[in-house]
Amino acid sequence: MQPLNQATLMQLTDSALVTPSPVQLPRYRRTDAHVGVVHLGLGAFHRAHQAMVFDALLQRGDPRWGVLGVAMRTTELADALAAQDGLYAVQVASREALRWQVVGAVLQACVAARESAQVVAAMAAPGTRWVTLTVTEKGYGPALAALLVQGLAARRAAGLGGLTIASCDNLSDNGRKLQQLCVDAAAQNDAALAQWIDTACAFPNSMVDRIVPAATAQHRSDAAKALGLVDACALGTEEFWEWVIERRFVDDEDGDALAAAGVHVVEDVKPFEEAKLRMLNGSHTAIALIGAVLGLPTVADCIARPAIHRFVHGFMTDVMMPQLQRPGLPAYRDALLARFANPELRHKVHQIATDSSLKIPLRWTATVQARLLAGASVEPLALATAVWMRYLLGADEQGQAYAISDPLGETLQATAQQHRGDVPGTVRALLAVTSIWGEVLPHDARWTARVEHWLQVIRRQGVAAALAQLHPSD
Numbered sequence: 001m002q003p004l005n006q007a008t009l010m011q012l013t014d015s016a017l018v019t020p021s022p023v024q025l026p027r028y029r030r031t032d033a034h035v036g037v038v039h040l041g042l043g044a045f046h047r048a049h050q051a052m053v054f055d056a057l058l059q060r061g062d063p064r065w066g067v068l069g070v071a072m073r074t075t076e077l078a079d080a081l082a083a084q085d086g087l088y089a090v091q092v093a094s095r096e097a098l099r100w101q102v103v104g105a106v107l108q109a110c111v112a113a114r115e116s117a118q119v120v121a122a123m124a125a126p127g128t129r130w131v132t133l134t135v136t137e138k139g140y141g142p143a144l145a146a147l148l149v150q151g152l153a154a155r156r157a158a159g160l161g162g163l164t165i166a167s168c169d170n171l172s173d174n175g176r177k178l179q180q181l182c183v184d185a186a187a188q189n190d191a192a193l194a195q196w197i198d199t200a201c202a203f204p205n206s207m208v209d210r211i212v213p214a215a216t217a218q219h220r221s222d223a224a225k226a227l228g229l230v231d232a233c234a235l236g237t238e239e240f241w242e243w244v245i246e247r248r249f250v251d252d253e254d255g256d257a258l259a260a261a262g263v264h265v266v267e268d269v270k271p272f273e274e275a276k277l278r279m280l281n282g283s284h285t286a287i288a289l290i291g292a293v294l295g296l297p298t299v300a301d302c303i304a305r306p307a308i309h310r311f312v313h314g315f316m317t318d319v320m321m322p323q324l325q326r327p328g329l330p331a332y333r334d335a336l337l338a339r340f341a342n343p344e345l346r347h348k349v350h351q352i353a354t355d356s357s358l359k360i361p362l363r364w365t366a367t368v369q370a371r372l373l374a375g376a377s378v379e380p381l382a383l384a385t386a387v388w389m390r391y392l393l394g395a396d397e398q399g400q401a402y403a404i405s406d407p408l409g410e411t412l413q414a415t416a417q418q419h420r421g422d423v424p425g426t427v428r429a430l431l432a433v434t435s436i437w438g439e440v441l442p443h444d445a446r447w448t449a450r451v452e453h454w455l456q457v458i459r460r461q462g463v464a465a466a467l468a469q470l471h472p473s474d
């Protein structure tokens, strides 16, 4: 079987003229497109989200939205994509139907750690207008700032205008955080550059949403059947996607272009970002930890259990929704529950549990604080926190060991082991991690007591019993 690449895509396109293809193909000439976007963090999420929006813009006849996809460190995906001329197929799965789409927007791929000069040159190229980022929660450090500042310095030195730089990671206030990171890094050596970055570039806040599990061999073999070609970069996602972005662009007209492709351009992203981080991602983290401890492999396996479904429904309704402003929250919740239940996604709980120590502070902590301050119930969050503590023991309730992939993993796991037989000691030690829980929560007697209660139940009777006790009426 031949590989997917520009030449075989042309054959597919030609034969689709004779027999309409069930696979959606790029209907624009890729050779006319040029790199207008440098994307940092070339993973599954970007390829199934922003790259597909840019693909739609190319499809609409605007050639400025081609992408240079930059992997930060790992080389496999970037090299495999480059070997396929940037092409890959996406399986889009709703509950009712499966469809395939070949995405053409990624024109080039490289690796920042290996080809930083190419990344810097691309940022300083006249045709480049945007930088987008999906570098994960832990990516917002000095290495990222250095790369961006180097590219922006080269751009300024070339006498070009600024860039729109859009963080697409699950952080609150992501644009503003990135702006601060870049401006601070530049200011260390060059105050004028820092000033230019601050004023000539635009850092819109944005909320991005689409569930994109890590690609598997199953996607590749399904792609081979659908395309009749080998696609080493095939992946799968759900039909739903959402991108809400703040109206803050170097080129104002970009707002209209994005809106025409289905992006929601707004004055204030906050209500959307908070609802998404706390309801989707907050539930995801809870489900992932519960699933890991019970030994359930995927989110859909978890949600198929009535007790977990009920827990997640209550988690969103009882503690998250009262603190949120996004309009239409009950419908948003019900749509989320349906998305979690999508059996085609096979979204692994351990993928989501990765880096939980960095995710919990963004997804749970503010709500716990607000609820305690209001004297309101924190029950589902206290239970979820106790499950996280149980998860840190590194083996499920059947005794099956699993790896904990987290920058604080070793320390947290050692702490959990050390206090293994001592519930109050475990709770005290793990709540004392201020990067997760802040300064106040560890000293809140009500919070501590509720987490202790649930950890006690979990250690004596298991997670299923705890879930049953949380909602005893049904």
Ligand code: CS2
Pocket (backbone or CB within 6 Å): 170, 208, 209, 210, 211, 212, 280, 281, 284, 285, 351, 352, 353, 359
């Ligand atoms: C998930 C997210 O892995 C995780 O932490 O919660 O990747 C989630 O699937 C996306 O944010 C959905 O938009």
